[in-house]
Amino acid sequence: MDIFDVQGWLNYLIDGIVNIVETIFDGLWNIFGEILLFIVDAFLDVVDWVISLISSMLPTLNIPTWWGQIGADALGILGYIQVDTGIGIVVAALLIRLILNFIPFIG
Numbered sequence: 001m002d003i004f005d006v007q008g009w010l011n012y013l014i015d016g017i018v019n020i021v022e023t024i025f026d027g028l029w030n031i032f033g034e035i036l037l038f039i040v041d042a043f044l045d046v047v048d049w050v051i052s053l054i055s056s057m058l059p060t061l062n063i064p065t066w067w068g069q070i071g072a073d074a075l076g077i078l079g080y081i082q083v084d085t086g087i088g089i090v091v092a093a094l095l096i097r098l099i100l101n102f103i104p105f106i107g
Contacts, residue, residue, distance in 0.1 A: 070078070078084075
């Protein structure tokens with residue numbers, strides 16, 4: 001056995017340097033990810049503020065009142081093209097899809 005194992009010492013030194021460099025790049029990658037998440041969070045706060053501003057400017061949602069304000073001719077056309085049946089079909093499809101999402105291996 002050689003007391004002065006230069007090759008082993010150099011391998012140990014290179015492994016240590018590689019470990020330090022990997023740790024630094026891993027830390028920088030984590031910092032970059034956190035900065036990106038901070039920007040996304042700030043953007044979502046702005047979106048939340050805009051949505052709350054828009055919803056505060058809109059009147060309360062009262063569908064029967066809105067439906068009653070539609071003229072008789074427009075209601076006749078909507079009845080002719082069966083909008084009420086279409087809305088029922090869409091709502092039923094959404095409910096079926098919601099139920100299927102809760103069944104394993106199907107949704």
